[in-house]
Amino acid sequence: MNQAHHHITDVAILGAGPVGLTIANYLSKQGIQVTVIEQLDQLIDYPRAIGIDDESLRTIQSLGLIKQVLPHTTPNHAMRFLTPKGRCFADIQPLTREFGWPRRNAFIQPQVDRVLLEGLAAYPESKILFSRQLDQFSQDQTSVTLNLTTKDGSKETIQAQYLIACDGGNSFVRRHLNINFEGETAPNQWIVIDLKNDPLATPHVYLCCDPVRPYVSAALPHGIRRFEFMVMPGETQEELSKPENINRLLSKVLPHTNHIEVIRQRVYTHNARIADRFRVDRILLAGDAAHIMPVWQGQGYNSGMRDAFNLAWKIALVIKKIAGSEILDSYQIERKDHAQAMIDLSVMAGHVLAPPKKWQGVVRDGIAYMLNYIQPIKRYLLEMRFKPMPKYHEGILVSDSNKKTPVGKMFIQPYVQLENKTQVLLDDVIGNQFAILAWGVNPTWGLSEEVMQKWEKLGVQFIQVIPSLQLDDPNRKSIENVTTIGEIGTEIRSWFGQTTQSMVILRPDRFVAGLAIPQTVNNISERLFEKMHLI
Numbered sequence: 001m002n003q004a005h006h007h008i009t010d011v012a013i014l015g016a017g018p019v020g021l022t023i024a025n026y027l028s029k030q031g032i033q034v035t036v037i038e039q040l041d042q043l044i045d046y047p048r049a050i051g052i053d054d055e056s057l058r059t060i061q062s063l064g065l066i067k068q069v070l071p072h073t074t075p076n077h078a079m080r081f082l083t084p085k086g087r088c089f090a091d092i093q094p095l096t097r098e099f100g101w102p103r104r105n106a107f108i109q110p111q112v113d114r115v116l117l118e119g120l121a122a123y124p125e126s127k128i129l130f131s132r133q134l135d136q137f138s139q140d141q142t143s144v145t146l147n148l149t150t151k152d153g154s155k156e157t158i159q160a161q162y163l164i165a166c167d168g169g170n171s172f173v174r175r176h177l178n179i180n181f182e183g184e185t186a187p188n189q190w191i192v193i194d195l196k197n198d199p200l201a202t203p204h205v206y207l208c209c210d211p212v213r214p215y216v217s218a219a220l221p222h223g224i225r226r227f228e229f230m231v232m233p234g235e236t237q238e239e240l241s242k243p244e245n246i247n248r249l250l251s252k253v254l255p256h257t258n259h260i261e262v263i264r265q266r267v268y269t270h271n272a273r274i275a276d277r278f279r280v281d282r283i284l285l286a287g288d289a290a291h292i293m294p295v296w297q298g299q300g301y302n303s304g305m306r307d308a309f310n311l312a313w314k315i316a317l318v319i320k321k322i323a324g325s326e327i328l329d330s331y332q333i334e335r336k337d338h339a340q341a342m343i344d345l346s347v348m349a350g351h352v353l354a355p356p357k358k359w360q361g362v363v364r365d366g367i368a369y370m371l372n373y374i375q376p377i378k379r380y381l382l383e384m385r386f387k388p389m390p391k392y393h394e395g396i397l398v399s400d401s402n403k404k405t406p407v408g409k410m411f412i413q414p415y416v417q418l419e420n421k422t423q424v425l426l427d428d429v430i431g432n433q434f435a436i437l438a439w440g441v442n443p444t445w446g447l448s449e450e451v452m453q454k455w456e457k458l459g460v461q462f463i464q465v466i467p468s469l470q471l472d473d474p475n476r477k478s479i480e481n482v483t484t485i486g487e488i489g490t491e492i493r494s495w496f497g498q499t500t501q502s503m504v505i506l507r508p509d510r511f512v513a514g515l516a517i518p519q520t521v522n523n524i525s526e527r528l529f530e531k532m533h534l535i
Contacts, residue, residue, distance in 0.1 A: 005156045009035040010319050012146055012160035014173060016043060016128060018109065019287030019304040020166035021116035025063045026312035028123035029432060032319050035158055036120070036128040037148065039167075043117060046194070046264045049109045049301035050205075050220055051077070055390075056305040057101040058413065058510065060112075061427055065119050072111040074221050075102035078204040084211055093204075099510075100413035100425045106205070106220050109301070132156065134172055137163065139282045162315060163283045166304075169271065171289035177280050183273030183343070186294065189231040190268050191240050191249070196261035198225040199254055217253055224263070227253060237267035270294040272343045278332035282325075286311060290335075293343040303342050306390065310335055313432070313508035314396075317532070322457060324533035330395040338390045396507060398514040398527045407512050411504065412495055417468040417486035427510065429485055430461050434513075435506040436521070437463040439496050442479050443503060446518035451525050454534060465492050 011027055013020045016038035024034045052073060060066050078093035094103040120126055131151035138145050144163040148156040165173035174181065198219060205218035216228040229249050231240065239245060246265060247257040254260070274291040278284060287304030311331050317323035392408035393399070399407040413426045434455070436443045443462045444452065461483060468486025470476065478484065487493060496502060501515035505528065516524040 005154070007035060007156065007158045009033050009158060009160045010162075011035075011315060012037060012144065012158050012163045013166060014134060014146075014163065015166035015168060015287075015289070016040075016113075016117065016130070017166055017168070017287065017304075018049075018113055018116060018301060019308045020164070021113060021120070022059060022063065022305060022308040023164055023166070023286065023312045023315075024126060024128075025065070025116060025119045025123075026308070026432070027316055027319075028120060028126040029063065030316040030320075032316055034120075034123075034126040035160065036126075037132050037134065037146070037158070038128065038130050039133055041131050041151070043110065043113050045110050050106055050218055050226055051301070052105050052107045052112070053302045054097070054099040054101040054103045054105075055309075055410065056302045057105070058099050058427065059305050059309045060116075061100070061425070062309070062432055062508075063116075063119060065115055068115045068119075069107075069112050072108050072115075072221055074106040074203075074219070077102075077104045077106040077219075079104065080204060080206050082206055082208045084209060086208075098412050099410060100415075100427065106218065108221050108224065111222075129156075134167075137173065137176070137283075139163070144282050161282065161319060164311070164315070165283060165285050165289045166287045167289055169273070169288040169292040171285065173283060174275060174285055174289050177283065179280070179285070180276040181273045182276065183271065183292075186270040186272070190228050190270065191231055191237070191265060192268060193227045193229075193246060193250065193265045194220075194263040195225045195227070196223065196263055198223045199260060200225055213252070215253065231267060240267065241265050272347050274336065274340055274343060278336060279328055284311060284315075284328065284331065291339040291343065293339075294346040299342040299346055303339050306338070307331075307335055309509040317458070321535055324535055326533040327396065330531075334390075334392045334395040390511075392511065396513060396528070396531050397511070398505075398524050398531065405515070406495070406499065406504075407515055409512055411506050411510050411512050412491055413510070414491040415488055416465070416492075417471065417488055419471055419484060419486075423488065426485075429463060429483060430506065430510075432508055433459045433461045434508060435461040435463055436503060437465060437492075437506060438503040438518075439465050439493065441502065441518055442482060443521075444479070444482060446516075446521045447525065448522050451522050451529075454529055455525065458532075458534070 010033040013024050013034060013036045016036050020036055024036050027034050057066065060069050076093065076095060078091060080088045081090040083089055096103065120128060132148045135147045135149055144160050146158040146163065148158065150156060165171055167173060200217065203219050205216065208215050213232065214230045218226040220226055227250065246262060250257050250260065271292045272294060275285055278290050286307040288300065290307060291303060293300050314327050314331060317327060318325050390410065397408050399405055415423050416426050416429065417423050441464065443464055462481055464479065464482050464484045465487055466484060468488050471486045499515055501517055503516045503518065503521050504512055505514040505524065507513045513528055514524045
C-alpha cells in the first residue's frame with residue numbers, strides 16, 4: 001500500500017459537474033485555492049442537459065468564459081407543445097434580453113463542461129483530482145477532512161476549510177449527513193435517444209402530447225437530435241435499448257431509420273425532490289445534491305447554476321475573512337424556495353405533456369384550443385412569464401414594505417458605452433464585485449469615511465450612469481474612484497423610473513441588495529453590512 005498523501009486546500013468541491021466546476025472557477029478567480037474531487041476518470045462525454053438560460057449564461061460571463069461557451073449554444077430556442085393532431089397549443093419563445101443574453105438556448109453540456117474544466121487551468125493553485133472515491137468525511141470547528149481512495153488503491157486525505165458537495169442526486173455527502181430528500185418519483189420512465197447527423201434538422205424543441213406514447217423532439221447544436229419517449233408498462237431498458245426496438249421508436253417520428261447514428265440511449269426516472277437543509281456547518285450542498293427536478297422546463301441544470309452563483313461569492317468573503325460564516329446561512333434562505341418553485345413548474349409541465357388521466361388530456365386540448373385565440377394568454381406563454389423568477393425576500397438584502405420592490409431580484413444587463421466609445425455589457429464594467437450604481441449623480445458623495453472603508457474592503461465598483469451623449473461634454477469632470485458610463489438606450493433609466501430611488505446596490509451575483517438616494521445610501525450600506533456579518 002502506498003503512503004497516504006495529504007492535501008490542504010481552502011475549499012474542497014466534490015463533483016466535477018457544471019455546478020462544481022462553476023464554483024471552482026469563480027473561487028479560483030477570487031484567489032482562493034480549490035480542489036475538485038471527481039469519482040470518474042474524466043468528464044462525462046455524452047449529452048445530458050440540453051437547455052441553458054440567460055441567468056446561467058450570465059454566470060458563465062462572470063467567469064470570463066462566455067466567448068468559449070457561446071459556440072456550443074443555439075440562441076432563442078423555442079419550446080412548442082403539440083396536441084396529438086400536431087397543432088401547437090403553447091409556443092414558448094421569449095425574445096427579450098433583460099439579463100444580456102437570450103432567455104432560452106439549446107446547448108451541448110459536455111462541450112460547456114469542457115470549457116469550465118479548461119478554465120481552471122488558468123489558476124495553478126487550484127486542481128482537479130479524477131478517479132477518486134470518497135470513503136468518508138468528517139468536520140470539526142476549523143476544517144473538513146475527506147478520506148479518498150485513488151484508482152490504484154492508494155489513500156489520500158484532503159483537509160479544507162469548507163466542503164461543497166455537488167455529487168448529484170444520489171449524493172454520498174447528503175445521505176451520510178442524514179439530510180432528508182423529500183419529494184416524489186414519477187410513476188413512468190422515459191428513454192432518451194441522441195442521434196448524430198440530425199435526420200430531421202428542423203429547429204426548436206417539440207413536446208408532443210401523444211396519448212399513445214408522448215415524446216419530445218429537440219434540435220441541438222452541432223447537428224445532434226434528441227428524442228425522448230415515454231416508457232410503457234412492462235418495457236425494460238434492456239429491451240428498449242436493442243437496435244430493433246430503438247428503430248421501432250424512431251419510426252414513429254422519422255420517415256425511415258436507415259443510416260441513423262445513435263450516440264447513446266438511456267432510460268431515466270424523473271424525480272422531484274429537495275433537501276431539508278443545504279448547509280451543515282462547514283459542508284454545503286449544491287445542484288442535484290440539494291434538489292432534483294423533471295427535465296420538462298430545462299431547469300435542473302439552470303437551478304444548479306443559480307446555486308453556484310449565489311454561494312460562490314459568499315464562500316469567497318468567508319475564506320478571505322471579510323465576512324463571518326453566518327453569511328452562509330443566507331444561501332438556503334435565498335435558494336430553497338425558488339428551487340421548490342422550479343420543481344413545481346417542471347412537474348406541471350410534465351403533466352401537460354403526459355396527463356396522469358386520459359380525460360385530463362382531452363380537457364387540456366379543448367382549453368388550449370380556446371386559449372390560443374386569447375392574445376394576452378398567448379403573450380403570457382410566448383414571453384415565458386409563467387416562469388418564476390428568483391426573488392429573495394430575506395437574506396443579504398435591505399428591503400422595505402413595498403411588495404413591488406425590485407430588491408431581491410436580479411438587475412438588468414443592457415449594453416452601455418464607456419468613455420472611450422466602446423460598447424460593453426454592464427457586467428463587464430462591474431467585474432466580480434459589489435457595485436453601487438447611481439443615475440446621474442456621484443455614487444460616493446453620501447458615504448461616510450467609515451462606510452467607504454468597509455466598501456473598499458469588500459471590493460466595490462462605484463458607477464455613475466449618464467446618457468451617452470453627455471460623455472462628450474468637454475466640461476464634464478471625472479470623479480475619483482468612480483467609473484462613468486453612458487446609457488445607450490433607456491433601460492437603466494426606465495428601471496429607476498419604476499422606483500422612487502436613484503441608486504442601487506448590486507451584489508456580486510447581480511441581485512439587488514438595496515435601493516437608496518444619496519441621502520440614504522450610507523444608512524442602507526450599514527444595514528447591509530450587518531446582514532453580511534462583516535468582520
